[in-house]
Amino acid sequence: MLIGTGEPAALAKGAPTMERLDIDAATLPGARVLQVLCEIDSASRCELLPPALHPTLPPAVSWLVYDCPDTPWGPTRLAQTRIQCRSGTRPRGLLVSAICNNPVAGRALAEGWGYRWEPGEIDFRRGYDEVRSVVHSGGEIALEIGLREPSPLDPGDIQFVAGMHPVHTPRGFRLLQCDPTHAEAAAERGLPLVESFEAEAWGDSRIEPVYPVSAAYCTADITLPTLRYLCKPDELAFTGTEKI
């Protein structure tokens, strides 16, 4: 059985701190969402994950970009890099880090839902034949992804797996399960485009994209949830899951 071998202490570095875990849900209506999945090099598939998680076969990264015109913190764009994984038998995405163009929102997302984030700029363009997002960090391109030749899709056919966010909590360093809901109004699928990915900019240079899998786009009302579960990072989910 493949199990993560990453050092929890390394994950803890740069993880945000949450003073409380009883945050209220927040709705982000009318968001545009781009998700691109890509297989990554297998060499470090276990090292990328803490011992609480299992890699997928093959290992994969997912990028999730939100363009939210209406949030409690003003218009916000958020780009996430996540490693697809399993917590026990459940599909999850381990948050490597996020880039956010709105510092107020970035802080709120970190304090409320454990998003590790850095400030940056995010372009999000919907053209006739493609959707494209370019993420800048420190003036450099950190990510450029997209979807070409979009075609309509049943909104329910896009899968968004729950996130696992490394975070310092009052109970210690944990993986926080964060499972936003996406009430999709319309959805499209297309050819995945992975133009550029600078792993260093996201905090883990071992992630090497090798084979684009899929790209999906939708408009949706996103709800950031109340929090339900924490996982001990060094223990399998079967025994290491804690109810909030």
Next chain:
Amino acid sequence: MKFGVIFELSVPRPFAPGEEGRVFFNALEQIRLADELGFETAWAVEHHFLEEYSHSSAPEIFLTAAAMQTRNIRVGHGAVVCVPEMNHPIRVAERAAMLDVLSNGRLDVGTARSSTWTELGGFQADPDSTKRDWDEYVRVLPRMWTEERFVYEGNCFSMPERAILPKPVQRPHPPLWVTVTSPGTELDAADRGIGCLGVAAASFKEQERRTREYHRRIQLCDPVGGVNERVATLNFLYCHEELETGVARGMQMLGLFGVLNANLFFTREAFPTGAYKTLGNLAPSRRPVGEGSPAARRGAPEGMCVGDPAHITGAAKQWESMGVDQINFMLNATEVIPQQQVLESLRLFGREVMPAFAGEPSGC
């Protein structure tokens, strides 16, 4: 009620030299014993690239070895992945017919379309077209086996007139099945007059619903060949004199299988498509048997055949009562149960459980 055994040929890490051979030969020994005990079928799955979970990428070769070492047990090629990038339909027909000849007419042929991106992506197959292609395969295979010369123009392949050889010895042809993981596939089976090969452990309630719908619908079928009206389900077997030991070891196997299965990258998760409405996850539910029952108190999920002979007999009787014709058992997962214990479990099942089903008609 008939009983079968089904093999994923899961191999534990680390993949030391000889480890795959050990798994394959252990499985063959189990099949020889199952043959002696009167089991109906030994199935071998087809999977590709699924590290640990299944190294059964060439089941027709494994099943040829099984057929050569046994007398009566049928060999289930289950299931052949009906995706052109993996198996051309002509080759499926040829290989199956050869195996039917060599086994003296003991072949069953399962059909499937793969549920993982791990496999479909590896062959660069298009997930959107797998259902359409599967439908085409099950319609042409009986013709390839029964028509002296075959010519075809279709969607996923075409061919000028040729004699597809050899021909199977069973008449009209080996029984056809389709693997059922997602709700609704049992209706696809019924509409085509083929068997319903459950490979995802379903609850009693869900299985009863599927079985009832299947038998109702197949009465109206437009058969693709000879009608095979049967329902088989997947289960796990660990039989021990002591209930507690049987449940504990069985649950160890079942839990490990569930985790390995979950590590696969399912098509629905990786690739947005209407062609895969569910994950296709095979792991059984962990719902307890029934409140207060001795097996439930020890953690056995509903319907799972892990425990002592009395419990397993009861579970199998319940499956039978809802019209299930055959239960196919997984006997191990990554060799977590030592081979001698697997064989003892089989012997005990043959001695204590199978007689309770000898000669009885299905409850359908």
